[in-house]
Amino acid sequence: MSQEKKESRGRKVYRAKSFALSVMSCPGCHLTLDQPADRCPRCQYTREVSMSKFAFPAPAMSRFIDPQNHLSESDRERISKSLNDLARKFPQPRICFCIIDLPEGVDLREFGFWLMNASPVEGPEEARVRPWTILIVIDDINGNVSVTPGYGIEPFLDDQSWVTQIRKDRQYFFARDYGTAALKTIEGAELILREGAKRAERKMDKSRSSKKRLKRKVRKSE
Amino acid sequence: MKLIIVLLLTFSGFLSAKNTLSLGDLPPAPEDGVHDPDQWLTSDSRIEIIRNIQIAKSKWNTEIYIVVLADHPEADAAILAKETAEAWGKGKLWGVVLHVIGDPEFPRFFAGRKESFGWSDTQEEDFSKSLAKALSDVEGRAMREQDQRMQVETGAREFCEELGYLGLVMTRIEKRYDQARGANLKVIQKQYSDRNFLKKLLMVLIPLLLLLTGIIIYLTRKRRKEAKADFFFPETSPRKRFLAPWSGGADVIVDVGSRLREDGSRKG
Incomplete structure (x- = not known):
């Protein structure tokens, strides 16, 4: 894609709805929403509810949120290298891995929602990248993996693709080989991002050509 | 009287000069295969001989000539027979009965064939032996007759049979050779x-392969280029919900296997 195109695309703001594949759902009761809402129409869920559930300071968002050191140094090096390669292809999204031991019964989707919104945003750089963050939370004890995207990257991701990719590499998570599991997840992320980008390109091209047609029509009528 | 003897000698000399064959001075081939200017053969014998000659020619492509001379030929009889047969005929197999009137050493019998191509050495040898045997048989049977005319007639008939058979054999060999050559030609x-x-x-x-290679190279390069190229997602108006500033959450969760045992203790 040319620099010019990138810039012009950067200026224009599209409706997320025109790209979004995945549905919106309540982190509390998992009700599907047709429209964005401040509160869940069923359980009245808001961010505040999650804050009261997880009443402890959220760690700062970083590439590795791993208080129990499930990842070794070499794992982190390998993962970082892979993430850097991915960043060259997709400069906007940021992937963060959080490996944590949660008590039984904690919904990892809700935890991810809480962490994305509660983690401190210190400085403009974090404010810029937070909406483009893809948070992958791994619950070591309960054996669950969740994916929580920020608002910026969310319209271009397909939830079902994530589920498929993680299931495909389930064996690494199950074996607690989180280094390999993370690398595999990054590979899957690249595919999902690529697919999302192509879809976005197609939609934008379609939108541009229909606008051109409309302009021509208007000029003719004039 | 002296004049008459001289005239007779001259006349006989003229006749003998006429009724002999010399190399390089052969008369034209007789149509019926019988050269008997002096009409030494009886008409019945001639008829019988001609019939056999025609059978041999038509059925087995074998040419038989009867040559009756008043005088000895200048050339060797065998050479003369060969030259005569080859000059008069086109057939591959020939037989000549050569007779000199009044000479008890005659009639003599000669046979031969034109060179064929493609025969093996063994085939050549075997056929030559067969031909020699056939000739010997013809001569043997013919010479049992007492009368020279009968000898010539018998010789012609035996030639017809013996050389007719050999003619068939030749035809078969050549046919097989042609078939083999034809097959070889076909190959x-x-x-x-x-x-x-x-x-x-x-x-x-x-050209097709080159085109295909070009397409593959193009597609490979395109893929590599795409792999290297960075993608920029467009800015979108966020679907803000639940009063959450950065993310509305997602419905992605995968069970990868719990570490907890039933009693609540931890595995591993």
Whole structure:
């Protein structure tokens, strides 16, 4: 894609709805929403509810949120290298891995929602990248993996693709080989991002050509 | 009287000069295969001989000539017979009964064949032996007759039978050779046409392969380029919900296997 195109695309703001594949759902009761809402129409869920559930300071968002050191140094090096390669292809999204031991019964989707919104945003750089963050939370004890995207990257991701990719590499998570599991997840992320980008390109091209047609029509009528 | 003797000698000399064959001075081939200017053969014998000659010619492509001379030929009889048969006929197998009137050493019998191509040495040898035997048989049977005319007549008939059979054998050998050559020719033709076909195929295949290679290279480069190229997602108006500033959450969760045992203790 040319620099010019990138810039012009950067200026224009599209409706997320025109790209979004995945549905919106309540982190509390998992009700599907047709429209964005401040509160869940069923359980009245808001961010505040999650804050009261997880009443402890959220760690700062970083590439590795791993208080129990499930990842070794070499794992982190390998993962970082892979993430850097991915960043060259997709400069906007940021992937963060959080490996944590949660008590039984904690919904990892809700935890991810809480962490994305509660983690401190210190400085403009974090404010810029937070909406483009893809948070992958791994619950070591309960054996669950969740994916929580920020608002910026969310319209271009397909939830079902994530589920498929993680299931495909389930064996690494199950074996607690989180280094390999993370690398595999990054590979899957690249595919999902690529697919999302192509879809976005197609939609934008379609939108541009229909606008051109409309302009021509208007000029003719004039 | 002296004049009459001189005239007679001259006349007989003229006759003998006429009724002999010399190399390089052969008369034209007789139509019925019998050269008997002095009409030494009886008409019945002649008829019988001609019938046998015609059978041999028509059925087995074997040419038989009866040559009756008043005088000895100048050339060797065998050479003369061969030259005569080859000059008069086109057939591959021939037989000549040569008779000199009044000479008890005659009639003599000669047979031969024109050179054929493609015969093996063994075939040549075997056929020559067969021909020699046939000649010997003809001569043997003919010479049992007392009368020279009967000897000539018998010789002609025996030639017809013996050489007729050998003519058949020759035909079969040559047919097989032709078939083999034909088959070989077909193989050569097929090889040639195969080569031709291969050339044509290559003329089509090579450009096609080049085109295919070009397409593959193009697609590979395009893929590599795409792999290297960075993607920029467009800015979108966020679907803000649940009063959450950065993310509305997602419905992605995968069970990868719990570490907890039933009693609540931890595995591993």
